[in-house]
Amino acid sequence: MTCDSRDRRRLMYRFRQFYPIVPLSALVALLLASCAPSTTTQCRRLSSAINKGSQLVNSFDVDPEAGEAKADALDTVSEELQAVKLTDETLIGFQSRFINIYDRFSQAFRDTSGLLNEISDLQPNPEGLQKMKAARIKVDKAIDEVEATAEDANALVNEIKNYCTPPAP
Template sequence: MFIVRKYTVIAPMSLSIALFVTSCSESKISQCQRLITSVNQGTSLIENNKGTQVTTSLKLAKDLENVNKSIEKLKLTDPELQKFQTNFVNLFDQLSQAIAKAGKALGATKNAEASNTGRQKIHSARKDIESILTAAKTTGKESDNFGNQLNQYCSQPQ
């Protein structure tokens, strides 16, 4: 008889604790929203500053680093969202570095002298910029692909 009373108390308590724990943990939807908001923040920075001046490019690279840090700080518990988080951190890091290099190369062309050495600097910077743009396009395509996969995952029912 004592054992039965014990279980009648333990079962409701266990259920209450389980409901409390699950209600406090974030849902997949809210985690998706936080990740998507951070990723969109970085994407809009790139779109709004595409093809701008040297100082703007260097500032954009710094802003992307900050967005990257905010994505890293997201405390996501969903394993699949953690993979997306890692992918976007890597992509924004690559883009930030590429944009910083392009900005520095543009700066080098701005300061080049009107001489053979100056023309060589410009030619070298132009090659650097072209290779950086090619890498950035590839990274952009990867970002679009990950974005589509993230949207697809987040739109699936739990």
């Protein structure tokens, strides 16, 4: 099959028909990309939401009522963090991992609060001492969970800082 001059002219005509569409579509794509929030803006949004939860975690008190209140407040922060609109896939991953971390903290605070209530109601008798030993094991486990979650949170904060901080020139 050979390409004669008539075929070439038809091909050129077709190309010229669509030629203006190519730059126009490139311009539209560029405009749409510039309307999307930048990674820096998204990093700020994510960091702001994460900082609310960090303040709650850092101010945790070993008081049964305070533990339950902190857990409820962390649940609210998790919902707010979930509501942060992100388009950057890496930041979305960080967001979901932090939601998981706050959920783990919240559960550990609830567990600790419940155990502290349980311990405070124990009577100084053999049965109460037995329950106290069992509760102490559970408290130690909850503390271990809080420490492990804190380590995960610190590692994730470092990942976010590395991703969101532009490299030095």
